[in-house]
Amino acid sequence: MSLAALVLDWFPANARDLPWRRSETTPWGVLVSEFMLQQTPVARVEPVWTAWMAQWPTPSALAAAPRADVLRAWGKLGYPRRALRLHEAAGVIAVKHGDVVPADLDALEALPGVGSYTARAVAAFGYGRRCPVVDTNVRRVVARAVHGHGDAGPARTAADLADVDALLPPGDRPAAVVSAGLMELGAVICTARAPRCGICPVHAECAWQAAGRPDYTGPRKPVQGFAGTDRQVRGRLLDVLRGADGPVERAALDAVWSDGAQRDRCLDSLLVDGLAEQLDDGRFALPA
DNA sequence: CAAGCGTGGAA
DNA sequence: TTTCCAAGCTT
Known part of the structure; x- marks a missing residue:
C-alpha cells in the first residue's frame, strides 16, 4: 500500500474537528484560517477564527472595517502585520475579484501576505484542487517517510514541491485529502519532538523506520530570541494601544520599556508599518 | 538570502 | 528556569 493510500484511509476517520474544516466553510474562511495559522498554534487560532x-x-465585510477593529479582533495571535495584510487582501478580493477568493495560484500569490504555502492551501482546502501543499509539517513527514532522515533540512523549494507532487494521487478530491492528511500527520503524529510512531498509519511504509530512525544530523534552524528584542517592545507598545478605549498619551507608552532609544525606534516602526498612528495632538492610537 | 516579525504553552 | 516550537511572509 502506498503512502498516499495509507494517509487517505487514515485521515477522514482521524482528522481533528477544526472549524475551518467543516463542509460549510467558504474559501474565504479557509484563507482567514491560513493567515492566522502562520507560525501560530491551532489552539490559539480557533476562538479568534470563529469570532x-x-x-x-x-x-x-472585512475590507469595510477600520484597521483598529481588525487589530483588536486579531488580539494576541502575534505578528499583527498579518492582520493588516489580511485586511488589505480582503480589499483586493472585494474590488478586483468580485468578493470571491481566487482559486488561481498566481492570483492568490499576488495578494498581500499570501505566499506559496498559503496560496496552495487555499487551492487545495478551499477549492478541493490537486495542488501540492508544502509547510513545515509536510516537509518533516516527507523527510522521514520518503527520505529516511530524522528531520527536514533547509527548504529546497522546487525539490520539496516535486517530492509532494510525486506522492499525490491523480484526482483533485483524493489529492486534496492527502494534502490535508499529510499536514495532519505532521501535526499530531509525526511531530518535531517525540513522534508517535507506535500509532502512525504510515509506519509500514516509513523509510525512517526502515533505516532505524537515525538522528537528524543536518543544520538546525537557530531559535529566535525574544526577550529584549524589538519584537518584544513592539508587542508591549501595541498591547497598550489595543487595550485602550481611545488615544493614549506618550507617557503611557513610555512606561512599558525603560530603554528610550529602543522604545522610540519601535514606536516609529509601528507607525511605519501602519500598526499605529499619531494624532495631531501628539497622542497615539491604533490606525483608523 | 538571512534576518526580522509576536505570543504563550509545553518539555 | 530556559529552551523549543507553532499550517510563513517580506525585504
Missing part, C-alpha cells in the same frame, strides 16, 4: 468569521463573513 472573526461571525463578524466578517465575506472579504468585503
Whole structure:
C-alpha cells in the first residue's frame, strides 16, 4: 500500500474537528484560517477564527472595517502585520475579484501576505484542487517517510514541491485529502519532538523506520530570541494601544520599556508599518 | 538570502 | 528556569 493510500484511509476517520474544516466553510474562511495559522498554534487560532468569521463573513465585510477593529479582533495571535495584510487582501478580493477568493495560484500569490504555502492551501482546502501543499509539517513527514532522515533540512523549494507532487494521487478530491492528511500527520503524529510512531498509519511504509530512525544530523534552524528584542517592545507598545478605549498619551507608552532609544525606534516602526498612528495632538492610537 | 516579525504553552 | 516550537511572509 502506498503512502498516499495509507494517509487517505487514515485521515477522514482521524482528522481533528477544526472549524475551518467543516463542509460549510467558504474559501474565504479557509484563507482567514491560513493567515492566522502562520507560525501560530491551532489552539490559539480557533476562538479568534470563529469570532472573526461571525463578524466578517465575506472579504468585503472585512475590507469595510477600520484597521483598529481588525487589530483588536486579531488580539494576541502575534505578528499583527498579518492582520493588516489580511485586511488589505480582503480589499483586493472585494474590488478586483468580485468578493470571491481566487482559486488561481498566481492570483492568490499576488495578494498581500499570501505566499506559496498559503496560496496552495487555499487551492487545495478551499477549492478541493490537486495542488501540492508544502509547510513545515509536510516537509518533516516527507523527510522521514520518503527520505529516511530524522528531520527536514533547509527548504529546497522546487525539490520539496516535486517530492509532494510525486506522492499525490491523480484526482483533485483524493489529492486534496492527502494534502490535508499529510499536514495532519505532521501535526499530531509525526511531530518535531517525540513522534508517535507506535500509532502512525504510515509506519509500514516509513523509510525512517526502515533505516532505524537515525538522528537528524543536518543544520538546525537557530531559535529566535525574544526577550529584549524589538519584537518584544513592539508587542508591549501595541498591547497598550489595543487595550485602550481611545488615544493614549506618550507617557503611557513610555512606561512599558525603560530603554528610550529602543522604545522610540519601535514606536516609529509601528507607525511605519501602519500598526499605529499619531494624532495631531501628539497622542497615539491604533490606525483608523 | 538571512534576518526580522509576536505570543504563550509545553518539555 | 530556559529552551523549543507553532499550517510563513517580506525585504
